[in-house]
Amino acid sequence: MPHTTSHIQNLISSVDASPEEIAYHLFTAALQAELPAALWRLPNSQDIQVLVSGERQNELPQLEGGQKGFAFCPFQLSEAAPKVFLPAVLYFCSKIKESLETGEQELPERFWAVFKKTAQKQPSDLTWPTHPDGTAKFLARDAFEKSVANAVEAMQAGCLEKVVLSRTKTLPLYEGFNLLNTFTQLTQLYPTAFVSLVAVPGLGTWLGATPELLVQIDKHKVFRTVALAGTQPLTEGLTSADAIWRQKEIEEQALVQRYIISCFKHIRLRDYVEVGPRTVAAGNLLHLKTDYSAAMEEVGFPHLGTQMLELLHPTSAVGGMPKASALKMIKELEPHDRRYYSGYLGPVQLGQETSLYVNLRCVELGKDTVTAYAGAGMTADSIPAREWQETELKMQTVLRLFQASES
Numbered sequence: 046m047p048h049t050t051s052h053i054q055n056l057i058s059s060v061d062a063s064p065e066e067i068a069y070h071l072f073t074a075a076l077q078a079e080l081p082a083a084l085w086r087l088p089n090s091q092d093i094q095v096l097v098s099g100e101r102q103n104e105l106p107q108l109e110g111g112q113k114g115f116a117f118c119p120f121q122l123s124e125a126a127p128k129v130f131l132p133a134v135l136y137f138c139s140k141i142k143e144s145l146e147t148g149e150q151e152l153p154e155r156f157w158a159v160f161k162k163t164a165q166k167q168p169s170d171l172t173w174p175t176h177p178d179g180t181a182k183f184l185a186r187d188a189f190e191k192s193v194a195n196a197v198e199a200m201q202a203g204c205l206e207k208v209v210l211s212r213t214k215t216l217p218l219y220e221g222f223n224l225l226n227t228f229t230q231l232t233q234l235y236p237t238a239f240v241s242l243v244a245v246p247g248l249g250t251w252l253g254a255t256p257e258l259l260v261q262i263d264k265h266k267v268f269r270t271v272a273l274a275g276t277q278p279l280t281e282g283l284t285s286a287d288a289i290w291r292q293k294e295i296e297e298q299a300l301v302q303r304y305i306i307s308c309f310k311h312i313r314l315r316d317y318v319e320v321g322p323r324t325v326a327a328g329n330l331l332h333l334k335t336d337y338s339a340a341m342e343e344v345g346f347p348h349l350g351t352q353m354l355e356l357l358h359p360t361s362a363v364g365g366m367p368k369a370s371a372l373k374m375i376k377e378l379e380p381h382d383r384r385y386y387s388g389y390l391g392p393v394q395l396g397q398e399t400s401l402y403v404n405l406r407c408v409e410l411g412k413d414t415v416t417a418y419a420g421a422g423m424t425a426d427s428i429p430a431r432e433w434q435e436t437e438l439k440m441q442t443v444l445r446l447f448q449a450s451e452s
């Protein structure tokens with residue numbers, strides 16, 4: 046029997062569960078039915094949102110067109126990490142139990158069969174998709190610091206201004222690890238982050254709590270982006286207002302600002318609003334952030350979101366300056382493929398909004414392992430040991446939930 050919207054709504058309403066639990070059941074059923082799905086919570090919101098798709102597309106639609114879905118894009122395109130757009134076949138937001146939309150397509154019958162079952166009893170042995178190439182390569186501390194020293198030397202010689210070098214760390218999953226509980230814990234720990242869990246058969250499963258917005262188009266057609274860079278630990282007793290920044294971090298963040306402004310200049314947009322830089326907290330870290338916005342219709346750029354997305358990614362917050370030399374250096378010095386780390390992800394035209402975030406403070410799940418990815422911006426003044434420490438702190442944002450003793 047075809048599942049019409051009203052039939053689906055009846056099915057969901059008949060489940061004796063809170064709206065949040067329904068969102069989790071829908072996500073679980075998608076995993077079990079081996080369908081691509083995303084579960085997320087926007088910054089400063091309580092609502093859990095979920096999308097289930099019947100297929101994955103390799104191109105993003107125009108952000109300003111009417112197509113609803115979830116974007117999941119890599120740092121750099123490759124066969125191992127293609128662009129992904131998941132058209133919304135089913136979308137549910139926990140705010141109102143009825144806010145369910147179905148696309149023109151239908152989910153296969155097996156999805157609803159598992160949904161009926163999982164809604165009664167959560168499976169104890171949930172499995173998720175993993176990447177066919179297995180775990181990403183990793184660098185030991187001395188090798189990473191050597192790469193940083195090489196990069197610093199190149200910058201001192203004037204070859205480039207900034208490069209973001211990243212590394213990975215893999216831990217075994219502890220006995221009794223529960224993916225959805227970990228997602229919930231992330232939403233509680235980081236109320237101002239974009240918290241997401243994305244599972245795409247054939248490409249893998251990613252969980253994260255990112256502080257960095259890349260492109261937003263809100264319901265009033267206001268475009269937003271940010272320049273976020275510069276890092277220091279948030280130490281006890283210190284608030285963002287007390288933070289003192291060194292020249293190195295100020296310059297690093299100024300380079301990201303300059304990059305965003307150069308993108309506005311490229312399309313000849315002058316009427317944007319710039320606020321900042323200000324110090325913001327992201328978990329146990331502080332960053333410098335400048336906000337940019339523009340009312341798209343008023344400034345005569347109705348497709349500003351799509352235009353800027355193309356120009357911005359990858360920004361110098363995750364690549365470097367100049368972009369081409371930085372990307373080349375990353376390729377030479379990083380032994381791993383970043384896949385979806387430092388790419389971008391988020392809802393497109395859902396809940397009247399498009400909100401794409403840079404995929405930072407994230408982990409990729411293996412069958413029984415978890416791999417964290419983190420990077421740090423290097424300049425001519427970088428000290429290798431400090432950069433190692435910075436990436437360690439960034440990884441802890443999510444990895445702290447993967448240590449059995451803490452959960």
Ligand SMILES: C=C(O[C@@H]1C=C(C(=O)O)C=C[C@H]1O)C(=O)O
Pocket residue numbers: 209211257273274275276332362363405406418419420421422423439
């Ligand atoms: C690259 C990361 O973060 C980015 C780099 C920062 C920096 O170099 O100080 C700060 C915030 C992010 O823009 C990461 O979290 O992996």
